Amino acid sequence: MKSLYAAVxxxxxxACAKQPEKQMNPFITELNVPVDYATITADDVSAYAKITVExxxxxxxxxxxxxxxxxxxxxxxxxxxxxxxxIASNNCFMLYWVSPDSLTRAKGLEGYQLLDSLxxxxxxxxxxxxxxxxxxxxxxxxxxxxxxxxxVDDLILAFNxxxxxxxxxxxxxxxxxxxxxxELSSEYSNNMxxxxxxxxxxxxxxxxxxxxxxxxxxxxxxxxEIPVMNATNDPVMKNASxxxxxxxxxxLFNNRAADKNLAILQQLVEKRYELGKLMGxxxxxxxxxxxxxxxxxxxxxxxxNNLVEKSEAKAVTDLEVLNxxxxxxxxxxxxxxxxxxDIAYYHNQILKTQYQVDHEKIREYLPMDKCLQxxxxxxxxxxxxxxxxxxxxxxxxxxxxxYEVYDGDKLKGRxxxxxxxxxxxxxxxxxxxxxSGKATPKGYEVPVSMLLGNFTRPTESLPSLLSYKELNTLxxxxxxxxxxxxxxxxxxxxxxxxxxxxxxxxxxxxxxIADYDMLSMFAKHYKTGEVFPKEIFxxxxxxxxxxxGYFAISQLRKCIYDMNLYDLYNPxxxxxxxxxxxxxxxxxxxxFHVEGTHPQASxxxxxxxxxYYYGYLxxxxxxxxxxxxxxxxxxxxQPTGLRYRNLILANGKQRDIVAAVEEFLGRKSNNEAYIxxxxx
Ligand SMILES: [Zn+2]
Numbered sequence: 001m002k003s004l005y006a007a008v009x010x011x012x013x014x015a016c017a018k019q020p021e022k023q024m025n026p027f028i029t030e031l032n033v034p035v036d037y038a039t040i041t042a043d044d045v046s047a048y049a050k051i052t053v054e055x056x057x058x059x060x061x062x063x064x065x066x067x068x069x070x071x072x073x074x075x076x077x078x079x080x081x082x083x084x085x086x087i088a089s090n091n092c093f094m095l096y097w098v099s100p101d102s103l104t105r106a107k108g109l110e111g112y113q114l115l116d117s118l119x120x121x122x123x124x125x126x127x128x129x130x131x132x133x134x135x136x137x138x139x140x141x142x143x144x145x146x147x148x149x150x151x152v153d154d155l156i157l158a159f160n161x162x163x164x165x166x167x168x169x170x171x172x173x174x175x176x177x178x179x180x181x182x183e184l185s186s187e188y189s190n191n192m193x194x195x196x197x198x199x200x201x202x203x204x205x206x207x208x209x210x211x212x213x214x215x216x217x218x219x220x221x222x223x224x225e226i227p228v229m230n231a232t233n234d235p236v237m238k239n240a241s242x243x244x245x246x247x248x249x250x251x252l253f254n255n256r257a258a259d260k261n262l263a264i265l266q267q268l269v270e271k272r273y274e275l276g277k278l279m280g281x282x283x284x285x286x287x288x289x290x291x292x293x294x295x296x297x298x299x300x301x302x303x304x305n306n307l308v309e310k311s312e313a314k315a316v317t318d319l320e321v322l323n324x325x326x327x328x329x330x331x332x333x334x335x336x337x338x339x340x341x342d343i344a345y346y347h348n349q350i351l352k353t354q355y356q357v358d359h360e361k362i363r364e365y366l367p368m369d370k371c372l373q374x375x376x377x378x379x380x381x382x383x384x385x386x387x388x389x390x391x392x393x394x395x396x397x398x399x400x401x402x403y404e405v406y407d408g409d410k411l412k413g414r415x416x417x418x419x420x421x422x423x424x425x426x427x428x429x430x431x432x433x434x435x436s437g438k439a440t441p442k443g444y445e446v447p448v449s450m451l452l453g454n455f456t457r458p459t460e461s462l463p464s465l466l467s468y469k470e471l472n473t474l475x476x477x478x479x480x481x482x483x484x485x486x487x488x489x490x491x492x493x494x495x496x497x498x499x500x501x502x503x504x505x506x507x508x509x510x511x512x513i514a515d516y517d518m519l520s521m522f523a524k525h526y527k528t529g530e531v532f533p534k535e536i537f538x539x540x541x542x543x544x545x546x547x548x549g550y551f552a553i554s555q556l557r558k559c560i561y562d563m564n565l566y567d568l569y570n571p572x573x574x575x576x577x578x579x580x581x582x583x584x585x586x587x588x589x590x591x592f593h594v595e596g597t598h599p600q601a602s603x604x605x606x607x608x609x610x611x612y613y614y615g616y617l618x619x620x621x622x623x624x625x626x627x628x629x630x631x632x633x634x635x636x637x638q639p640t641g642l643r644y645r646n647l648i649l650a651n652g653k654q655r656d657i658v659a660a661v662e663e664f665l666g667r668k669s670n671n672e673a674y675i676x677x678x679x680x
Contacts, residue, residue: 025051027091031442034402034414035091038394042103045095049111052088053118056081060128069131070140075151076491079438081122083445083492087435089115094434094450097426098418100397105424120178123162124171132156147654151491154291154653161279161290170278177275181268188264188607191257195602197228199236199249208241210360228252231427237344250341254597261601265565266575272610273569285567288611293498293618293657297567300614304559306671307617308588311556314549314680315590322346322547340594347547355543359467362536366471367526368419368455368464374522375478378512382641383482383649385412397422405485413437413447413485420464421454429453429473431480431506436495437487447495449484451477463526468540471523472510479506486649494653499612501657503619504626505649511627511635514541518635545679550590552678557592559614560584561600566611624673626664 027035027048059081066073089112096108122128135141136156144152159165163174202223206214209224213235217224226232226249233253240246269284276284285297294300323337325346338346351357376387386406393402399420405412416434421427435448455474458464466474483505487495496502512518516537523532564580577600581593600606605613626648633640647664651657661669 027088031440032411032446034394034448036394037396040095040104040396042101042107045092045104045107045111048088049092049107049114052084053114056085056118056122060122060125063131064125064127066131069135070138071135071144071148071152074131074135075148075155078128078155079151079491079493083436083438085115085119086492090432090434094432094452095396097452098396100422100424102424120162123159124164124175126164129156129159129164132159147489147491147494150653150655151494155493157291161287163279166278174275174278177271177278181271181275184264184268184271185607188257188261188268189604191260191264192602192604192607195228195256197252197256199226199228199245199252200224201226201242201245201248205242205245206240207245208239209235210239213239228256234344237341238348240345243341246341246345247339250594251597254340254594254599254602256602258598258601262577262598265577265600265606268607268610269565269569269575270571272566273571283567283569285563285611288566291498292500292615294500294614297563300559300563300611300618301567303618303621304556304563304614308553308556308560310671310675310680311549311552311678312588314678315553315588316549318547318550319590321350322550325350340592340597343547343550350546351543355539355546357536357540357543362468362540363456363465364527365523365525365530365532365536366466366468367524368458368466370522370524370526371466371471371474372417374518375474377522378518378636379478379482379509381636382638383486383645384638384642385482385485411446412488413449415448415481415485416450417453418450419453419455420457425454426452427454429477431477431484433480433484433495436484436492437489438492438495439490444488447484447487449481451481453477465526468513471513475509475513476506479509482509482645483649486645487652488650489652489654497652498657500615500618501622503616504622507620507623508627511624511630514544515635548678549680552680553588553590554592555613555617557584557588557590558603558605559617560588562606562611562613565606621671621674622661622669624677625669625671626661628673629665 025048026040026044028051029035059077063069063074063077092108092111092115094108096105096112099105099108132152132155136152141149141152163171166174200219200223206224214224217226217232219225226236228249233249236249237246240249272284276282276287279287281287283297285300289296289300294303319338322343326338326342327333327335329346329349380386384407387403388406390402390404395402395416397418399422400416400418402414402416404414418425430452431449432452433447433449435445437447438445453474455470456464456466480502483497483502484495489495497505516532516534519537520531520534524530561580561584564584565577569575578593578598581600585592626644629640629644630637643664647660651660658669
């Protein structure tokens with residue numbers, strides 16, 4: 001429905017675009033004046049999306065009318081359009097995620113979809129493309145260099161990859177495929193999100209589960225009803241000592257939406273293959289990787305194979321250790337090897353019994369206020385920023401805080417913290433940009449970001465006490481915020497880095513809390529103020545590499561699966577998404593797959609982010625490699641921090657990221673630090 005809808009909207013927008021009076025809307029403010037979120041209504045959101053579309057359509061029209069295309073009136077103009085649309089669609093989507101008002105949320109989603117459909121139309125606009133091409137053929141283009149040349153090249157590539165060069169028949173095919181893929185993908189997500197399996201167990205079945213967890217899911221019949229979803233997976237799979245419970249939960253979890261999504265996945269893979277072919281590539285992965293740092297499937301395969309080789313041996317040893325603890329725990333020397341539903345449980349048993357890592361005890365040393373102060377102190381010192389809280393800022397919910405970021409006297413950006421869960425708020429964790437930095441005739445438009453969290457809430461008797469994993473998430477997501485705040489480039493379009501490098505910039509900051517000197521600066525007992533005990537830290541550190549090879553291989557197995565779907569699909573052969581797991585396992589020599597399960601039916605990445613799973617590891621390799629500079633110079637060494645900020649965080653797409661990383665490292669990048677971090 002999407003692109004047809006867009007065409008209609010576009011026509012509508014054009015029809016009512018030429019209004020003489022200036023369009024007023026509370027989202028449209030003077031340069032660097034924050035939006036008055038507290039007074040925003042659902043109507044404001046709708047009007048904002050509509051005004052933005054109308055302005056964009058007018059501006060596109062102006063470019064198309066232009067007889068003398070040059071860099072300013074084509075490329076700077078497109079960046080201006082992009083920036084307005086980017087800020088509007090982020091605001092709409094953000095309010096869909098966080099607004100306490102249901103109508104505002106609905107209008108937010110609607111506005112986002114409206115803007116998204118316009119961008120599809122814009123990127124395949126042949127007249128607009130002709131203006132770009134005629135500039136590319138001019139002497140002025142030949143004189144361009146640096147980020148301006150990259151902007152032109154990247155935009156022409158983006159239009160090419162959106163089908164602008166296809167003949168009319170193929171362009172129609174392209175649009176149909178894009179539309180079908182988008183519909184299938186929504187259907188897959190919807191089936192996944194609405195699968196509402198419940199595991200019902202009695203007291204014996206609940207053995208090992210925490211009292212808090214049990215209290216949450218107690219039913220009237222002296223038993224428990226546990227919804228099968230991401231939030232309950234860890235607590236059940238790690239702690240349920242009753243094997244029947246683990247097995248039953250595991251089977252339900254790995255069969256979510258299988259009745260519908262296996263068929264949809266097959267269609268998604270087929271349609272994406274056709275799309276890749278239509279665009280002139282051997283596979284969908286070939287098409288998809290053009291704009292990523294990895295560039296092509298060969299590079300991704302070489303990357304995966306190299307890591308498999310390095311982690312295989314440790315994975316086999318890890319599995320033997322898990323098998324041994326199962327025998328010990330069951331007091332049965334003849335007990336079989338661990339099954340799929342045993343891994344998380346026995347891994348956790350090793351941590352508890354052999355390393356004395358008690359995650360509930362650890363929380364007492366991680367109250368949110370101290371952790372947040374630690375995040376602030378470390379990032380400000382390291383990156384040369386100063387954060388100033390704005391009192392009584394206008395925000396969308398009373399719990400939200402707003403901060404301004406300064407470098408000396410210079411305003412660098414603004415970020416919002418929305419840390420705790422509440423009804424109807426998006427339930428995951430994100431550090432996201434709302435506006436990118438950008439040069440304007442009136443001065444620099446500073447970036448705006450938001451940290452959306454769902455951290456443990458304070459209660460009447462307790463402050464918010466974070467788990468170590470939550471602290472890790474806080475440092476990670478704040479890294480994305482710092483990425484946003486650091487950008488100071490000319491164009492909004494170049495603010496985001498390549499998607500398979502993006503995680504590196506926040507993964508690197510997870511290393512700060514793995515250092516006792518850093519952690520002990522802020523982690524203090526919420527009642528006594530006692531510093532995080534060194535013994536607890538040491539046992540966590542010792543436990544860090546337990547099963548690390550096994551977990552590395554299981555990540556790589558998913559990368560291989562994703563790449564098989566989108567790089568090795570062959571329409572001549574029968575598609576068997578279950579058989580694929582078996583084939584991969586036999587090559588890796590580890591029996592991961594449990595017969596009767598279909599994890600590929602509820603795996604968001606292969607649906608919405610195809611050819612992306614390797615990106616987490618790809619980023620991690622760079623994160624660990626770049627961290628070696630801080631290990632060498634000190635974790636609070638500001639000169640290194642400033643080099644990192646200027647070369648890496650501020651870069652976006654202004655310069656080839658490989659060259660930027662090499663300059664930061666003073667050498668070529670390699671995966672040694674990553675391999676070392678796994679204890680291999
Ligand atoms: Zn991230």
